[in-house]
């Protein structure tokens with residue numbers, strides 16, 4: 327066997343262990359496992375080595391997904407669609423926990439790499455699409471920044487105290503700068519901050535819209551994907567902004583316009599919604615109430631947790647578990663077989 331093949335096999339095996347650890351870490355293996363779990367994924371694609379990968383936690387390989395599904399199945403999980411969960415919770419508890427899979431942002435690799443794996447395991451999945459990304463009217467600042475910082479050694483930017491020159495030559499400097507830009511996005515008017523980053527990228531020869539076209543499925547691909555009986559589409563706003571920083575009217579508008587859009591593609595009104603970023607800072611009970619009033623049966627955050635017996639009481643603020651690429655990658659790079667404790671972390675996207 328070649329080294330690459332051995333590594334790939336090792337990743338597949340540790341992928342399964344990772345899921346087992348994840349479940350154990352959240353109490354799923356003990357009495358307090360709840361009724362089931364909703365898993366979050368973003369990119370599913372082959373690994374590409376890079377010295378600077380600030381979004382590494384948002385991607386896993388198809389082999390890792392395959393190992394994860396195999397592990398869950400052998401642990402007795404029943405694969406269900408997200409939209410089924412309210413009905414399942416209304417029934418008396420069974421011994422068999424459920425697992426639902428969700429993929430945020432509608433990346434093309436979901437169709438190319440993830441769908442065949444879900445097909446093989448007969449696992450339903452929901453893709454949360456943001457209208458602005460599908461229509462290329464909005465950009466993905468964290469991908470734009472990754473491209474920009476990978477390319478440049480020096481940048482000039484106004485974080486609020488006037489234009490400053492920053493060195494972004496080393497991976498450490500690039501990570502530091504990435505964190506500052508992310509904080510900038512989340513500290514002010516998100517629309518304005520994204521525009522500033524897009525303008526900076528364009529000044530360095532990077533087209534942020536091209537990045538979206540490259541990464542995100544268009545309406546015809548979503549339509550193709552939706553034809554699979556295992557696939558469902560959910561809404562993920564239009565602009566992919568943190569809803570906690572929008573007015574209630576803006577939140578309702580984001581939910582309404584993105585739902586109309588999903589309905590136009592799939593022919594069905596989406597009953598599920600995912601909050602962009604999904605952290606405690608990005609969405610609160612105030613927006614969860616709006617989602618409930620709007621009529622979503624389920625809305626999901628990225629705050630870690632399992633789906634408990636009383637989840638229906640707060641069905642528009644459900645936690646999810648991230649199938650996280652960071653540890654997989656750590657292992658890939660270091661070649662360690664096992665022994666790295668798994669840590670839960672929130673998702674940026």
Ligand SMILES: [Zn+2]
Pocket residue numbers: 430431562566602603675
């Ligand atoms: Zn997202």
